[in-house]
Amino acid sequence: MNSFSRVIGLWCVMTGVALGQTVHPLGNIFDPQATPAESVYHLSLLVMAVCAAIFFVVAGLLTFTIVRFRRKGNDGHEPAQVYGSNRIEVAWTVIPILIVLVLTMATARVVIALQNKSVPKDALQVTVIGHQWWWEFRYQDLGIVTANELHVPVSTTAKQSPTFLKLESADVAHSFWVPQLSGKTDLIPNRTNTMWIDPRQEGTFLGNCAEYCGMQHANMLLRVIVQSREDFEKWAGGQKTEAAYDSHILVARATFLSLSCVNCHSVSGTSASGTFGPDLSHLMSRGTLGSGVIPNTPENLRAWVKDPQVIKPGNLMPNMQLNARELDEVVSYLSSLK
């Protein structure tokens, strides 16, 4: 896989350019771009300021003590034996309790504000389903199913467009984390969690699965593509159409549908209706393959179809042992799925 992903740093920028998108490669939690991440950021400033103050006082006293009370030569005398002081003990019990009280109340406010936010009627709702090792996104209201790259509209001061996520898992526990947009929330089988984001900047935000979920946990990458309202509508319109049916690739299409690809993958408007793998109806509208592990270029697509185990060892798509003709035709069919 390394020959492919060695260029990922560069590619982050390139795919961004191709999509007319700025990529924000640094998932810096102190550079928030949505309300949930920003509320956390403001709380963190308070908590860190208090912690820093405590650190400087205690570490300062400690340093002073070490320097001042270092034994200088041995005069054979023991220092004064002091056993304690109730007054001091009370002081350094009560002051921390007060600090703890303040921090707890400040924290509780943010918890309530973020967790108990009600869903506006017109909010975009997306169900996120974690799989070993990729993401499924289902936009129920729009009738869109896609994978690994979550498209959401940007929120502006004029028009708030929050996106509410319902988090579920098809197998083991995962966690949805795009640091610049929000803290993480786990995707747990047999359970539905929720979170929301309202990104204020267009561009692609990078994230990861943050709960260890097996062999390829490291390559369960996540991209949130924030678009202007118009661009988002345009993208959604494209996704809603049935998969391309190009007369030039009828043979290739027939080959694809005759292979066992269809047991795991869906392509809308065809007999391919598997649900174990990502929906391929509009594969070419995605910038990456294998849950963000390589850019979606013709060469990479071919390499992935030929043997995904080389690129992402252990992932659940086996090497299908396609012969050269089948490989050509499957790749050319997939390339037509704009």
Place this chain on the structure above:
Amino acid sequence: MATTTYADGLEKTEALPVPSKLHEWIVTVDHKRLGIMYIATSLFFFAVAGVLAALMRAQLAFPNGKVLPPEVFNRLFTVHGTTMVFLVGMPFFAGLANYLVPLMIGARDMAFPRLNAFGYWMFLFGGILLYFSYVAGEGLAGHGTAPDVGWFAYAPLTERAFSRGTSTDYWILSIIISGIGSTASAINVIATIMSMRCKGMTLARMPLFVWLMLVVSAMVVMALPPLTAAQLMLLLDRYLGAHFFDTQAGGSALLWQHFFWLFGHPEVYILMLPGFACASEIIPVFSRKPIFGRAAMIGATVAIGLLAVGVWAHHMFAVGMSSSSNIFFVASTMLVGVPTGIKIFNWLGTMYGGKLRFDTPMLFCVAFLFQFLIAGLTGVMMAAAPFDWQLTDSYFVVAHFHYVLLGGLLFTLFGAIYYWFPKATGRMLNETLGKWHFWLLVVGFHMTFDTLHFAGILGMPRRIYTYAAGRGWEGLNLLASIGVIFQAVAVACLIWNIIRSLRQGAPAGNDPWDAWTLEWATTSPPPEYNFAVEPRVRSSRPLWDLKHPEDPDWKYE
């Protein structure tokens, strides 16, 4: 046995043939020998776990690392974590408690010597079972050798659908068995402290070390049952078709997390309190003052023990608990900061106004104070649940708990080795090598773990075997990996120091540090019966009373 007096004045028993010597160690029920066996075994596992960690850092030093394939990396962090918690942290302090508690309370052995030996052998075989999975964990489906589910093994990844083969079973059994050993040892410590104290050693006069060991042992007895229960449920799931955690059949993934952390968080304090216990003995002796606020220290310890069972879900802030549950665990977690703070302040109060001697044991304790202060404060940061939503499961958490367990626990553990090695062997460890050990470890530790905080802040999740370039993580990871080299050399200094000093260390005498607790009243190493005459104490510092008849402690107690 014949004894000879060596040129350096130390008496040694005549060398027995190796098989009889080995036999003596295997059948022993002597608390001191068992203590040394515990400590030696845990140091061995520590070295192994260190090698595993170094391999992981080699893989992560550069983006797209090619040192290890993913499945091997995932086994490494699972086995590293499991080893450090169950086969290094817990047994090391079982060893210290075994060795020191009877000596400190003026007893001749533990209350149940055979149970003591049983506990050690259970721990050893539990540990062997974990590593045996590397050769025997293949299983029917040919999946995996060693366990690869992470040390807290979240369900349902551990169910048969996702973990085929037998490696997860080795992990389960290894922990159940070593857990039986830990429970046996904890019950023994409690019984010993309750019933074997010498004349005049009231609970109020017990050394702080013994007090802390009492609290830790009570916590072990309290915390291990949920873990054992969860492991048995998991076994039932895997082999008898139960569905406790089997989400595909309606089981609950969160149930495992609650069980695990109900054990797992008290476990953190079970690991940490023995470190406090050592610091509470070493800091006063090297400051030449009694511990400041003894009663407050004991009270704070008991408070930590009680609070420890009410904070477990702060490991689960991201699982989608209700806001009121989250706020409850924010409050309880923040509250732990109060008794912990009291402890730090009291150690500081002990040093203030003293005459500080910076021998190696004290150096480690001073570094511990700084590092544990930082670890505690990053802990407060994560107690704020929304902040934790960002920080949990990132490298920030990795850095935080290594600050606690390495910067806090391991430093005091090393301090304890330098402090009590003379008692156990009759010879001093070399101070120069000790200083090399200390300073190299400080440099390496900060290089690795300070930087990893920032990787977490830049969004790097934990437990990833690889990462792409361009996300700001490369430099930090490289620096963290370089730090490992310093830490490895530091530990090599310790090992060399131990080997060298066993043969040619300076003779220690009974009381090399001019200390105050009873273990220093007998010879180094102590005879099998510890004390020829049962000691009688009148204060918490019996040797101070002996050395300063003009100003004894008992006048003030």
